[in-house]
Structures are given as structure tokens and as C-alpha cells.
Amino acid sequence: MTTLVTGATGFVGSAVARTLLARGHELRLLTRASSDRSNLIGLPAEVVVGDLTDPASLARAAAGCRYVVHVAADYRIWVPDPNEMLRANVEGALAMVRAAANAGAERIVHCSSVAALGLIGDGSLSDENTPAREEDFVGIYKRSKFLAEQALLQAMARENLPVVIVNPAAPVGPRDIKPTPTGKMIRDAAAGKVPAFIDTGLNIVHVDDVAEGHALALERGRIGERYVLGGENMLLRDVLALVCDVAGRKPPTICLPEGLVWPVAAVMEWFAALTGIPPMMTRDHLKMARKKMFYSSAKAINELGYQPRPVRLAVEDAVAWFRANGMLKR
Numbered sequence: 001m002t003t004l005v006t007g008a009t010g011f012v013g014s015a016v017a018r019t020l021l022a023r024g025h026e027l028r029l030l031t032r033a034s035s036d037r038s039n040l041i042g043l044p045a046e047v048v049v050g051d052l053t054d055p056a057s058l059a060r061a062a063a064g065c066r067y068v069v070h071v072a073a074d075y076r077i078w079v080p081d082p083n084e085m086l087r088a089n090v091e092g093a094l095a096m097v098r099a100a101a102n103a104g105a106e107r108i109v110h111c112s113s114v115a116a117l118g119l120i121g122d123g124s125l126s127d128e129n130t131p132a133r134e135e136d137f138v139g140i141y142k143r144s145k146f147l148a149e150q151a152l153l154q155a156m157a158r159e160n161l162p163v164v165i166v167n168p169a170a171p172v173g174p175r176d177i178k179p180t181p182t183g184k185m186i187r188d189a190a191a192g193k194v195p196a197f198i199d200t201g202l203n204i205v206h207v208d209d210v211a212e213g214h215a216l217a218l219e220r221g222r223i224g225e226r227y228v229l230g231g232e233n234m235l236l237r238d239v240l241a242l243v244c245d246v247a248g249r250k251p252p253t254i255c256l257p258e259g260l261v262w263p264v265a266a267v268m269e270w271f272a273a274l275t276g277i278p279p280m281m282t283r284d285h286l287k288m289a290r291k292k293m294f295y296s297s298a299k300a301i302n303e304l305g306y307q308p309r310p311v312r313l314a315v316e317d318a319v320a321w322f323r324a325n326g327m328l329k330r
Helices: 013-022 055-063 082-102 140-158 181-190 207-220 237-249 258-273 281-289 300-302 311-324
Strands: 001-008 026-031 045-049 069-072 109-110 162-166 170-172 201-208 226-229 232-235
Touching: 001 013, 001 170, 013 026, 013 170, 013 207, 026 055, 026 281, 045 055, 045 207, 045 281, 055 082, 069 082, 082 140, 109 207, 140 162, 162 207, 162 281, 170 207, 170 311, 181 237, 181 311, 201 237, 201 311, 207 226, 226 300, 232 237, 237 311, 258 281, 258 311
Parallel strands: 001 026, 001 069, 026 045, 069 109, 109 162, 162 226, 170 201
Antiparallel strands: 201 232
């Protein structure tokens, strides 16, 4: 029973690979030649080299695989070339799913994101059925994940592709080697480098729960359906307070108005365009923060048996891992 996992060198993908391995799957892992393979150390798996922009490599990777779990994606809030992200997240996702189907895969799990779903934003819970329009999506990452989902849903309807889609919220936990934007926020807050915050909210989930959700979707998910894999909905100030409590620091108490931060974000974007160094904050960050990113995982809980753990455990695991790997001083 060979199962292909893409993106296994990354944060979510490495957790998915470990979860599937524990369930008895024989793993094949697709990685780019340039990828950091630290997260693969100790994993008994076949590693093949390929790229989402190289369809031939995807076909080779999928050959002979009974299942395919596509986790690989470009996850950045700011990119110097948006087309690069669109190629990976939209065209690459469609190419991977088609390669898997052409190879005879019985079931394919595509890792999307809550970023691809409609958002109410007033504190109410959004879910898989919340209406969404392309013009509602702020930032190239959210837009790319939405467009990828739309392309897949259309292809699934036309070509009868055996795909289940999962929509993780903001994952937190061990092996966040880059780190991801959410992981960077956790690390910086634990280091005392977040002196203030803006009024917004998000859904935080342990990365291992997200991985478990992928496995459950592979085993029990209904073809053609989407499942939100979330944890707890929290105001940003409460997330930061929790991180600081775990790290033994005083939490930030200053809530910054958007109007004050907007010109700072504009300057950071200008500097990033000149240097190529990603900005700490962008105007898209501020636009996204206008809506509380709260989601319901009820469908996954009821249909898949998904059971996310308390967020405090995710934060504790993340802080411990950052410290153990020299990314956060004690």
C-alpha cells in the first residue's frame, strides 16, 4: 500500500507523513532537489525528487501509488513574484491531482486551507458552505488557494477525480523549520518581540491534529467534499497572552489602530521590493485583520471523527521545539 505524500519536508507535510506511517502506510515522499530534508530524518520512506512545475516528475512520483496526499504549497504572505505562487499552488495542485488520477490512485487528499473558504468575519463561525467570491480574497496566498480549490472542484466534476479536500486552519506545533507565518508569530511572541497587536482573531490548531485530519479524510472522507480542520477560535491578543504565559513572559497590552500601522506597512513593502527581504507586515496583513478568521470544524468532527486537542498543547509543543532546535533562546 504505497502512499505518496507531497510537501513532506515541510511543516504540515512532515506531520502527515508521520501520521500515515504510524497507520501502516508505506511512504513515498516527493521533494524538490533544493528542499531542506531535516524533517525527513528518521522516516523510513522512499524519497523521490520532483517539482510541482514539472508534470513529468509528478507522473513518476505517483506511479504505482494507491493513495496520494498532496500537501505541498507555497505558503507565504508576501512574494516578490505572485505568478510564482500561482504556478505552484494552482497549476501545480491540478497537475499533481491529475497525475495521481492517471496513475490509478484510488483516493487523493488535497490539502487546501481555510484561506480558500468564504469568511463572515464578524466573529460568527464560517464553514465549508460560507459563500465566497474571488474578489473577496485579500493577498496572493489566499487568492491562490481559492483559485486552486475552484480549479480542482471543476476538474473533479468533469473528470470524476477521486478527491477529498481538507481545509486546515492556522497550524502550530513542532518541526516548523522555516518557520511558517503563524509559527514566526508564535516564536517572536515567545521571544518578547511582539510588543503590540491589532484587533483580529484566528483559528489555531495543533499541526498533529491537522495531520490526523488528513488521515481521517483519506480513510473516511466523502469524495468531492471539503472538511475544515480547525482547533480553537481566539482573539489575537489571547493567542499572544497564551504564548507569553507558556514562555514565561509578560503579554503585550497595546492594541494598535489600523490607521497608525498602515503607513508603516507601506514602507515595509517598499523596502521589501527593493531588497527582496520579506516584510514583517504588509497592507494585506491589515486588510485581512479587519475580519476575524473564525471557523467551525463541526463537519469533520461529525463525519470523520476529528478531535482537535486544546490549543495550549499546540503552543507548548511549538515553544519547546523552537527552543530545542536553537530557534528560541530560553
